[in-house]
Amino acid sequence: MIQKKICLLGASAVGKTSLIRQYVEGIFSKKYLTSIGVKIDKKQVKTDKQIVQLMIWDIEGIDRYCGFQAKYLRGASAFIIVTDQTRSQSLVEGFDILKMVQEVADIPGFLAINKSDLPASWHWSETELEELKQSFNQFFDTSAKTGDGVENMFSHIAKVQTE
Amino acid sequence: MIYKSGNWLDELLSETVGKKVCVIEQNSAYLEDFLIDAEHLWQTNKDGRIESGIWTEQLSTQLIRLEASAVQADHQSYLVVNKLEDKYNQKQQTLQIAREMLLSTDKISEQHDYLHARLEELLSEPNGSLAAQQPVAQALSQTDLGVAILDAELRLLNCNPALRALFDDSQVELDLPPDKLILELFRAQYPECERIFSTASSWTGEIYWLNPPQQGKWLKLSIHPIKSETQRVQNWLFSVSDVTQIKYLLRRNEKLTHFDALTDLPNRQYFWQNLENKIKQNRPFYLLYIDIKQFKRITWSFGRR
Numbered sequence: 001m002i003q004k005k006i007c008l009l010g011a012s013a014v015g016k017t018s019l020i021r022q023y024v025e026g027i028f029s030k031k032y033l034t035s036i037g038v039k040i041d042k043k044q045v046k047t048d049k050q051i052v053q054l055m056i057w058d059i060e061g062i063d064r065y066c067g068f069q070a071k072y073l074r075g076a077s078a079f080i081i082v083t084d085q086t087r088s089q090s091l092v093e094g095f096d097i098l099k100m101v102q103e104v105a106d107i108p109g110f111l112a113i114n115k116s117d118l119p120a121s122w123h124w125s126e127t128e129l130e131e132l133k134q135s136f137n138q139f140f141d142t143s144a145k146t147g148d149g150v151e152n153m154f155s156h157i158a159k160v161q162t163e
Numbered sequence: 164m165i166y167k168s169g170n171w172l173d174e175l176l177s178e179t180v181g182k183k184v185c186v187i188e189q190n191s192a193y194l195e196d197f198l199i200d201a202e203h204l205w206q207t208n209k210d211g212r213i214e215s216g217i218w219t220e221q222l223s224t225q226l227i228r229l230e231a232s233a234v235q236a237d238h239q240s241y242l243v244v245n246k247l248e249d250k251y252n253q254k255q256q257t258l259q260i261a262r263e264m265l266l267s268t269d270k271i272s273e274q275h276d277y278l279h280a281r282l283e284e285l286l287s288e289p290n291g292s293l294a295a296q297q298p299v300a301q302a303l304s305q306t307d308l309g310v311a312i313l314d315a316e317l318r319l320l321n322c323n324p325a326l327r328a329l330f331d332d333s334q335v336e337l338d339l340p341p342d343k344l345i346l347e348l349f350r351a352q353y354p355e356c357e358r359i360f361s362t363a364s365s366w367t368g369e370i371y372w373l374n375p376p377q378q379g380k381w382l383k384l385s386i387h388p389i390k391s392e393t394q395r396v397q398n399w400l401f402s403v404s405d406v407t408q409i410k411y412l413l414r415r416n417e418k419l420t421h422f423d424a425l426t427d428l429p430n431r432q433y434f435w436q437n438l439e440n441k442i443k444q445n446r447p448f449y450l451l452y453i454d455i456k457q458f459k460r461i462t463w464s465f466g467r468r
Contacts, residue, residue, distance in 0.1 A: 039221075
């Protein structure tokens, strides 16, 4: 079994903690409770080649109250930037975070467009979105509420780790 | 040498149980990561201190919040792991409100910006000056923002139900239609009002509508000129949203930051802020310092109960 560190980053209230809770415990809570600091969860994923233990780092939302901390990425094998498709600003901030990560780490980056159970109310055109998605290794539409796309995203990331 | 209090450390770092000296195993990934930085500090042999930042660990029956410090002092290396309770709760309470506020503000700004862009596009079209045209009416009915479209002389051309709803109060009888009331509040509260209109500038800010016997409403108002190709003002666009709730959250957060949750008395932060303000005034003042003797004994015996 190999162990891989995956960091979840993004603006506050995009659903990072909810995505992990859905993936690890299969639970979703509608109430928004802000995270402080870091929480690490583990989950084993069986890929075609071997078992991967994902060490998923849930990192406090990056906003005016909490800056980007490069030290959290030390030893990470991949990162996921989570955005909320009901809030345009979350993608702008996600993209800023991506640039900061790329300055300190050369690892695969994935984009999670979360809250796919809700109507997309951000005002990005398809062309703009396509351009932004190009900066990531892969993107996933996810819903921490229904679980749609969540398992698929983490399984894909685990699989990439064994290739 | 290991010193500890509380059972949580036995569960988190079971390798320390019954030992005075041990090697920390890989039970806490976060602590393990922090030890890399700690070792750097200890190896320098220079006095100093670094903090880990807050992290959460799930034990068998409880979720605990921790913060570690690595200290180097007088050629001795220390690792201190603190279990946080009050400090974490207070920080979370403050941040929760601050972030909820940030979300509401973001959402409102996003709505205003989108509406401006959309209506500017529609109204700038060749026959766009007719503010009653179908796409404009549609855009107005679809938004939660109160919107009024006025002509260059500030006469109302169109407004949406959301605007009327903002001022719709069974207990208050309005003397003026909403667009006129907004203009009156704006003129009364912001002396720069006339300059905005005469220079065809955009403006965003907050106006207060006192509507006794109700508590009053804080309204975010955006005023935006829509110009023709020749840069002449064709229309004025007012968009309004109720931000009373955000104001309330802001006040609540200020209270959490500056007042002690237990006694409701101003706290140390409040004191320092006031002191700084006094110093900034650059005028002599007196500071009376009263120390309650032996109060620590009470805190030590009874904690913050």
